[in-house]
Amino acid sequence: MNTLTGAYVPGASVLHRLPAGVKLAALAVCCTALVLVRSPAVMAGAAAAVAALYAASGVGAAAAWAQVRPVRWFAVVLFGAQLLVADLPGAVAATARVVLAVALAGLVTLTTRTAAVLACLERVLSPVRLVGLDPFRLSLLLSLTLRSVPVVAALAARVREAARARGVERSARAFAVPLVVGALRHADALGEALAARGLDD
Amino acid sequence: MIELTDVHVRLGQRDVLRGVTVSLTERRIGVVGANGSGKSTLARLLNGLVLPTSGTVTVAGLDTRRHAARIRRRVGFLFTDPDAQIVMPTVAEDVAFSLRRRGLARQEADRRVREVLVRYGLHEHADHPAHHLSGGQKQLLALCSILVLEPEILVMDEPTTLLDLRHSRQVAALLRELPQQVVAVTHDLALLEDFDRVLVVDDGRVVADGAPAAALERYRELMA
Numbered sequence: 001m002n003t004l005t006g007a008y009v010p011g012a013s014v015l016h017r018l019p020a021g022v023k024l025a026a027l028a029v030c031c032t033a034l035v036l037v038r039s040p041a042v043m044a045g046a047a048a049a050v051a052a053l054y055a056a057s058g059v060g061a062a063a064a065w066a067q068v069r070p071v072r073w074f075a076v077v078l079f080g081a082q083l084l085v086a087d088l089p090g091a092v093a094a095t096a097r098v099v100l101a102v103a104l105a106g107l108v109t110l111t112t113r114t115a116a117v118l119a120c121l122e123r124v125l126s127p128v129r130l131v132g133l134d135p136f137r138l139s140l141l142l143s144l145t146l147r148s149v150p151v152v153a154a155l156a157a158r159v160r161e162a163a164r165a166r167g168v169e170r171s172a173r174a175f176a177v178p179l180v181v182g183a184l185r186h187a188d189a190l191g192e193a194l195a196a197r198g199l200d201d
Numbered sequence: 202m203i204e205l206t207d208v209h210v211r212l213g214q215r216d217v218l219r220g221v222t223v224s225l226t227e228r229r230i231g232v233v234g235a236n237g238s239g240k241s242t243l244a245r246l247l248n249g250l251v252l253p254t255s256g257t258v259t260v261a262g263l264d265t266r267r268h269a270a271r272i273r274r275r276v277g278f279l280f281t282d283p284d285a286q287i288v289m290p291t292v293a294e295d296v297a298f299s300l301r302r303r304g305l306a307r308q309e310a311d312r313r314v315r316e317v318l319v320r321y322g323l324h325e326h327a328d329h330p331a332h333h334l335s336g337g338q339k340q341l342l343a344l345c346s347i348l349v350l351e352p353e354i355l356v357m358d359e360p361t362t363l364l365d366l367r368h369s370r371q372v373a374a375l376l377r378e379l380p381q382q383v384v385a386v387t388h389d390l391a392l393l394e395d396f397d398r399v400l401v402v403d404d405g406r407v408v409a410d411g412a413p414a415a416a417l418e419r420y421r422e423l424m425a
Contacts (some may be wrong), residue, residue, distance in 0.1 A: 008291065010328050113328070115294045124335045140203060150332035154284075195283030197288070197299060197346070198270065198280040 009110050015057040018117040023108045023125070029113045031101045040089045050103050059110045067106025068099055075099050118143050140199075144190070155182045202383070203354070208256035210242055217242045219405035221256075225384060229376070231393035231413065232386040234402035242387045243402060244358045255351055260354070277347035277381075281359040283339035287387055292334070292342055293318065299346045317349045321375075323388040337368030344375070356410050357385040361392060367372040390417055 010016075015023070037043055054064050075095050082091035118139045125135040151169040159178045160169070194200075203225040210218040233241040245251035247257050249269030256403070258265045258320055260272045280286045289295035296314045297381065318324040321341050326334060334342060347355065361369040373392050380425045385392065393399050399416035401409035401423065409419035 113294065114290045115297065142289075143289055143294075144211055146330060147288055147331070148332070151284050154332070189280065189282060190288065192250060193280055193286040195286060196248060196273060196280075197286075198273050198302065200270070 008113055009059040009063050011058050011111065013057045013111070015053065018111075018114050019103070020120040023112055024117070024120060027104055027108050030104055034097045034101055036076060037097070038090075038093060040092050040096075043093050043100075046100055050100050050107075053107060054095060054103070057111050059107075061111055064103070064106075067110065068103050071099060071102050084183040114143065114146060148186070148190075152179075152183055152184060153177060155186065158182075202261055204257075204259045205246065205261075206257045206310050208253045208258060209253060210239070210246070211254045212242070216405055218246075218253075221266060221405075221407055223228060223400065225382075225396035225409065228394040230381055231399040231400070232384065232402060233388070233390070233399060233417070234392070235304075235424065239405045240386045240402045241358055244278075244384065245358050247354070247356045247384060248273050250278070250359065254334065256368065274350070275352055276354045276356055277350065277352035279340075279343055279347060279355065279357040279360050281362050283336070283342045283343040283363075286343040287331045287339060287346070288380045290330055292323060292328075292329055292331055295342060296346050298347050299349050302368045305349075313349055321345050321348075321380045337364050338372065340364060340368065344372075348379075352381060355379065355381045355383045357383065357387070359387055359389075360385060361389045390420075393417065 009034060011200050026104065034046065037046060060146065060180055078098060079091050079095040082094045086094070121142065122135045122139040156175075156179055161176055163169045163171065163174045164176070166174070205221050205225075208218055208221045208254035209216065221243065223372065232240045232243060242251055246253060249258075249272050252258075252266055252269075256376070260276060260362070264270055265272055273403055277282065281346060285394065287295050289298045293314050296317060299309060300310045300313060303310070315324060318327055321344065321416050323338065323345060326338065331342060342401050344360075361372050364372065369392070376385070376392070377395070385396075387393065393413050396413050398411065399409075399413045399420075400407050401420045403423055408423070409416045
């Protein structure tokens, strides 16, 4: 969840200063290139390059590990599965591809403010005006989604605690009903707050 | 200057407010009342979030029915739950979101955001995710996001209900310093002690209106 919401680490490196659009485009190009790489040697070079980028960004080892940590078990399972259907170099390349792509995406989140990503998306999405959509609203939708992830996660934790306190922790209904009701109430309150903050003015 | 003239509000099958006429001119005005008495609805009338079923609400001469957008620019609204009010993922971004439609130059907007965060002691958290803040800090952030727009009036719906004593006192101290006119709906009677005027709402009507000591005494009798 932290990889999505506010993992930004303030800094003044070249990576921090690059425009968000450039970083997102470079991320797309690099991930595509990773898909095309077959040789473990080239993959090792790519891994070294990613490590060098992290070093240049100055975000620190802990932040870097936090980016790839969520996929560690997935990587192990993927490696095992690839070993069964392909050879060792193939399994190494497939696993490294996923881990490096996640690491690169993580590097973009670590060095780019959410506001910059949203402003960039707003520009990229500006052609949707032609079909009658408002690009600001689309980017607002994305930032509200990011903002709502921790809010709904906290709500789920509270609901689970309440269910446990009442001894109904095994009941799916005792979890789902209050969670959905709570999320809808939050949506209402959020809409009211957006109106109060002048969104529709 | 807020005027309510014979305001009735009906939500669904329920008459939430039944004939409220008040003129709010004092700098610090408190509103108390039982749960379900209509006080939150009364607060929401003041910036056009709720419109009267009959009667009129005017803010500086503007009718909320026709000029809700202009009124919202003058009237900031602080909700009970800051989680609903914070719409951007990080602290500085949420404050900046308020300024978005002001058409300020980037540097000027950044300067104002920094200034308000410094004033309320949140500048060290400027780039932190909003969900890492404590409840009290979140309420401060919600307040920063309103005050950066320099509204003339601040309406608060139970601003201290979710806060501990220390943060409640901090909000009370902040209220004393604010240049804005403040209308605060609350169950926190200590907050209202040095207010200029307190309204007691019961069953959709204003049943007491006056200096805090007398009005709160009446409220205590009513709840006994």
